[in-house]
Structures are given as C-alpha cells and as structure tokens.
Amino acid sequence: MPSVCFYFQVHQPSRLRRYGVFDVGRRHDYFDARLDEAIVRKVAARCYRPMNQLLLELVERHAGRFRCAFSISGSAIEQLERWAPEVIESFQALARSGCVEILGETYYHSLSFLASADEFHAQVQRHREKVTELFGTRPAVFRNTELIYADALAPHVERLGFRGVLAEGADAVLGWRSPNFVYAAPGDPDVRLLLKNYRLSDDIAFRFGDRNWEGHPLSAEKFAGWIHAVNGCGDLVNLFMDYETFGEHQWESTGIFEFMRRLPDRVLEHVDGSFVTPSEAIASYAPAAELSFPRFTSWADAERDLTAWLGNAMQASAHRSLYELRDAVMRSGDADLIEDWRRLTTSDHFYYMCTKWFSDGDVHKYFSPYESPYEAHIGFLNALADLALRAGA
C-alpha cells in the first residue's frame, strides 16, 4: 500500500474595506480588520479548533504513525495570534509532536514569484523566520501560493534551501505518468517534486458531501480501499487540500470529521499502510524520473493555470501597477507603507477580480466579499492610488 501524505493549507487574507476614491490622499486605512476578525473567529470555531483537536487525538492514539503537514500563511498566522491564539497553541502542540511538518511559503500568500524575484525571496525568508520562531522548526519543503509551479521556480527553491516543492499533478504535465511517485526537477535534481493526486484529494475536498456523487457516502473504509488500489503503481498518494475543507467547505453534518477520525485506522490496518510528511517522502522515495513543468500550473479550477488571478485585463493591470510601485515603496523605508503594499500582494485580492464565471452568471462559484469583480477592482485601485501618493511615485 502506498504511503499517504496529507498537506493542509491554512490561509486568511487581509481584506480591503470599502476604500473610496474620496479617501485617496486623506486616509490610509485600507484594510477591514473587523471583517477579518469575524471570519477568522468563525473559521476557528468551525474548522481550526475542532480539527486541530482531532489531529492531536490521532497523533496520540496512533503513537506517531499518523503524520501530516501544514502550510500556514504569514497573514493567517498574524490573524490567529490576534484573534484565536488558542489555535496557534494547538498548531504548536501538533508541531511539537514530531508528527506534523510545517512547510514554507510566501508570507503574504502572494503571486510575487510571477512579478519580482526579490520580493519573492524576501517574503519566503520572512515566512521562514516567523515559522521557525513560532514552531521551533525550519521549513524544509516549499509550497508556492495555490500550488503555482513551473520549472523556473526550481532554482529559486533550491537557492532558498528547500529540498522539495509541492505542485499540482496536472494531467497536462503528467500525461501517462502517475502523480504517485516522487519526481525530480530537471536541471535541479536536488529539488524533488511532490504532486497532488487531484482525484483522491478532490474526493475529500470537493465531493465528500455531494449526494449526487456516485461515491457518496464516502466511508473511511471505501477511501482507504481506493488508496490501496494504487498498490504497485505508486509509492505515495499526496492528498493536498485547503484546511477549511473540514467544517467550512464540508460542514460537520456531512460527517467529514468522523471520516478523518477513522481514516488512519483503515490505512494503518494494512501491514504496509503508513503516513508520511513531505520531508519523509522525499527522504524515503527515490525520484521516479525528472518531470518538466514548462508552463505555470496551479491547483485552481479545471484549467489548472493562472487565470483565476491574472486571467483578465483588470487583474493583470492591477498586479502590474502594484509591482510598478515596489521600488518607490521600498526606497521610502517607511515600515507601515511597506507592510500595506505587501498586504496588497496577497493573491486573494486578484482572485476577487476574476470574471471567469461571473460573465456566465455563476457568481457563487467564487467566494468573494464583493458584489462583483468590478467592485473589487475599483477598491484595489483606489487603495493603490493612495499608496502611490504616499510612496511619492
């Protein structure tokens, strides 16, 4: 039976308040801390607290045999420290157990790699410092925002001292190959790639509560059977998903918590059943081959590309305008200004401007605090206009 490698993403953005054009040059408070607080408290109650508790129980009960990984964005860490410190404490307890690995990412959950290598390095370093300080462990494996990855990222990952990187097991990249092996980055063989098994991951993340899905209801036995079926054609199954899958995207009433409570028993009852963290996977399994990602790939949507964040002209223009200000902002040496600018690099701001489904009328496909992508765009540009004034750009 292949090893199971769980990775959960924890992220919260700093959301913009309704920042109007008449505020430009007059006030500089772009962010809506009260909205962030309300959301993080709600998600903590429904997901972070009960799920951390459950994972702690699993770690204890299985005496080290249940293992998993987290990536927690810097902005999420800050919000949890401020409004749900007990969640930070339970993450620390999980990290102390030695069964839970914390991954590296960009502090602001940004698209910085696509715009500025300097900014990317700065944000990854800052995140590593924060994680090291908080959890006493230095991240050794990297995951870029939304699993965005291409060959071009590998040398940067290596230079930053990571042993591996997580990516989407996209059909367009894999072709006939399986996501259930460790791969090596071409040209940077010391950088290993762990690829999301999107079918099995999405069975939990997207389809678990769907009564029209043929797999419904999904029991731990059934799912462990599907993992077992990989036997012989894979070393590990990478189950990568948003942590909010548990209790937020899939409500408690779907039975998602019970499923997770039982799954380790069903996996570990096989003689060769095991869980591994990403670092352990890289240490345990030799790469099956080199695998090239010529184009940027992400874990989003059917397209598995960048169009959710930079697909339309509003998004591309807003992102370009933001990075055009970077030099002036950094030169200012103004810590508040730099912090505000960096919070605007968070990918969510661009996601809210996405029109992919909006034009077809399916606005609910995308979670957004805005009535429309246009509102999101206007608010972002207004804030940017003020930021440019402050930066003297």
Add this chain to the structure above:
Amino acid sequence: MLGAANKVLMLGWELPPRFAGGVGIVCGALTRALARRGLDVTYLMPQADPQAPGRGVRVIGADRVATLGVASPLHSYASSAPPVRVPGEAVPPDGTPLYGANLLEAVERFSAAAVDSVVDEGVDFDVIHAHDWTTFPAGALLRHSSGKPLVAHVHITEFDKSGGAHADPRVFAIEQAGMCAADLVVTVSRRIAETCISRYGVDPSRIRVVYNGVDADRDDRGPGLPLRPLVLFLGRVTLQKGPEYFLRAAQRVLELEPDAHFVLAGTGDQLPRMVETAAELGLGRRVLFPGFVDRDRAAELYASADVFVMPSVSEPFGIVPLEAMDRGVPVIVSRQSGVSELLRNALKVDFWDVEDLAGKIVAALRYPSLSHHLRDAGREEVGRMSWDAVAEQVQRIYQEVARA
C-alpha cells in the same frame, strides 16, 4: 393537444414612430422579433401610423378612438401635473395637456372600438397580448368575445409610477382587473412581479418574468461632442428617474475630476427644478441640458460618453442602459432598477448613495482597466440579450396559454 399560437393580436398604446416612451420601443422591437420568428402579428393601437414597423406586421388603428380627440403624440405615461415648457421641446400645437382626466375616457373608447375594429378588419388570431393598463380593458373584452387566451404584459404599474402613495384608484382597479382576466401575466422584472403579487394579488404561478432585449444598433454613431470626459444621463427628467442624484454626484465628481462634463438629456416635469439645482450646486457650464433628444442625437451622446448613469429611484426595467452598453459605454445603474437584476457587467449603486455613485463615476473615468473591461464585457453581455431570444420566450408563453 396543442392549441395554435401562431397568430397574435397585439394591443398597444404606442408604437414607433408614434411613441412617447420606452414601452413603445419595447413593443415595436418585440413585435418585429415575433414576426421574424414567423408569427403573424396584428398590432392594434388607438391611432395607426401608415409606417408599419416591419415585414410581417400589420398595424391597424382603432380609428374611431383617434377621431375622438386623442391627438398625437400619444403619451400614456404623462403625469397629471401641468405640462412644462422646455426650450426646444416639441409641444402639442394647441399647448394643452394631452391626457390627465381624458386618458381614462380614451382608454374606455379604445376598449369599445377595439372589438369593432377587430371584427371590421376581419382579424384572425390565436392569442391576445396586451401591453399595460391602457390596453387591458380592450384585452379583457376581446378575450370575452373571442374566447382566445389573454397575455397581460406589465411594463410598469400605477404603483411604481406613483411610488405607492398616490396611486390613482381607478387606474389601479383597471390594472388589477386586467391581470385578473389574463391567462398569464408577463412582467419585465422580478421587481414588477413582486409588485403584482403583493399589491395586486396575482397568484405567483400565473406570472412569467421576461426581461426586455436590445437590438444591436451600432452603425449610427454620430461624430460625437467635443466635451470630454463626459458623463451621461438620458431619460425622462422625473422624480422616478433620480436626476437630482446625478447632479449631486456631479458636484462630488468635479472635486476630483474638474474637467468632467455632465449631460442631463431628456425632458420632464423636474427639468426646471434640475436646472435650478445645478445652479445652486455651482455646477455652471459643467452640466448641459439638451432637452429631448431623438435617436440620432442620442447616438451622438453615446458616442461621446465615457460613462452612462441611470440613478432611478424606481425602475420597472430600464432599457436605456442596455442601449448604452451596446454602444460600448460603461454603465452605472441603481439597484432599484429591474435591469440591475440581470446585468452583470455594470456597476451598481443604491440611488441615494451619492458618495458611492460619485466614486464609481470617478473610477470609470480614471481606470482604463475598469472601463475597457466594462465596455467589452458589457457589449458581449448585451449581444446575448437579443429581441430574438426574448421573442422565443414569449412564443413559449403563447404556446402555454393556447394549450391550457
């Protein structure tokens, strides 16, 4: 067994070129589109114009009504306030209000004459389709005499026109009787459907919402005005259309965009008041009042406009923003309009939120990434709202009533 539903007797109060408001345009476009689908449409109105709206449509007038003093231009949507003279506005030759108390009388005469006209002209029809209260009594009479099903199409109600407080009880009663007599009630928005349910007691199962369409009409761009940037309001200048919010937003916009120009086009009882308000707000030469504009002048304004605003306090549908979008003008509509229910690629505001409106006008003027996207996506969106698609929906409704 399916009843035949190919021959339609359409009852309208206005029809281009003999029209006063948006409803006439809507009736004309719908009639043409139904004819394009191969339906046989006879359009009965108080006074027919020899110029038919298109092939396959026959227009007849209930002429006896016409000779009874309902002179052109017909204006069923006039308020009962005394008419206001605006420089440049066309006024009836005798300068008297056309309707008011007379309108009810004219409606009554039209109803009686309609049955006779249909018989005299030998009109053969499967379905009666009546537009708004002025033709509902005629529709009900024809339904009674012919036994053919009646579709009552509600573009606006007395309740919307008056804001509820001053609804004319006689008009209200006629509307209610028409909706009650109809086999199905068609409304132009959910907003109007809700009014029909809550105020007129119509059973929700008898209501179908059919949004208006828009016909591509992009070839008539004028040379444009040398006033840039330009913010456009185009519609009747009445309380219902919220022109004052447009002017108050203009004042705020000018603080940030001192070069902006504002055109408040159209006429109505609030126009003199708006001219005064603009002066009080110190808007000076930044606001222009061209009065009534015909289609050519409207095309010229669209060609010049950087953003179109419809700040209506209450709007059953609101077709003008679709025309603006079709011509590539970014639009801002009030959430209190029916059209905001279906538009995606438009900016939306609450009519009273002048600050939000001003902010969005400035955004549309300042941020090309925004205005270009609104322009392109808006055109595409409106391109899908063809009258042909609307006619298809309406035809299904005819089949539904014919079957029952």
